[in-house]
Amino acid sequence: MQRATGLYNRSPITTWHATRSRRQLWHNAGFPQQRLHTVSDTQRGWLSRPPALPRSLRRWLCDRGSLTRRLKARCTRFSVTPLTTGLARANFDEMVLVGLSGRQLAYVRDVTLRCDDQVVVFAHSVLTRKSLRSAWNGITRLGSRPLGEALFNNPRIRRQALAYRKLRPHHPLFRRINLHLPQTERCLWARRSVFCLAGHPLLVTEVFLPSITPL
Template sequence: MRIVRAFPQQRQHWLRQPMGSGAYRSWLVETASLTQRLQSRSTTFAVHTLGLRQAMPALEDAVLLGIPARRASLMRNVHLLCNGEPAVYASSVLPQSSLRGAWRGLGRLGNRSLGSMLFSNPRVSRAPLSYRKLTAQHALYRQAVAHLHKKPAYVWARRSVFHLECSAILVTEVFLPSVLTL
């Protein structure tokens, strides 16, 4: 997989470096497969699908993907479970154009890891990661921690756009406190 530059000015409120991320830093800056790292650090690994629906992407997400804001996309939300505990909340925006051709199977992943598909294809390129510290005021924070019994004061997230041929998908990963115990 190669890294490509894409729209750094459009990443409003997202940082180019995870400044002040402390113990989360090594997880945030990981450029290899997050799925593989989680699998190597846990006894059991699973993907639990929380939602799969057609919806309008947020304006910022549409800009990053280079699609019209009013065009429905497939939205997929999952928890990556390590040893039975949610370690990462992942949210993907898959424009309809990305569900054809080389990526046509992405809409039918079920409880399989999106990352394993992305990192197994050498033709996939990835835009640089961007980072954000999320607190309870942010909608993404609320989505990510909704299933947790004890809500942390904050969590860290990262996002990136993956490209294959003429299509792109946006993947956002929110690191939950249990990832720090791995």
């Protein structure tokens, strides 16, 4: 069993894992029809490359470094506000990425990231109970500390490729956000990736709110 303190080693991640992707034609309302790249058939709608976006949003969406570190550099006061933590059902397109099947419950952690008291990101983390009891057992004690610091300070953690999606109001994640932060936007851009520690996957999805673009 991994020790909880293993999450907080202070070294940068040095290795990235790439995942295979396949091409398909996808029409995205609000953008010209163009050839995009889906992660796999089981993850339809998630893209390995985002379409053309305003630079103010793309620079946040596509940066592969620590989001926590970058946000801290752009504001005076950075904070994490926990919203929900505990056992819950994962979204259908999340289950295969963390190894869930059937009616198994996942451990889910939802938080908001704030810059100078302004909510800029909704972060959604999912892992199995088995992973929670072993490699990732320090997550339950994070509280209002950012998960990103732990992920990027441990050289044993490996991050897989980023995937991107434009969330519409019917998407489960959009609905989760609306429970805490009612949205007037018709869509929100999100990205996600899997972090692996000792063979145990942790899925982290970050949804960028419009308030992030001025930063």
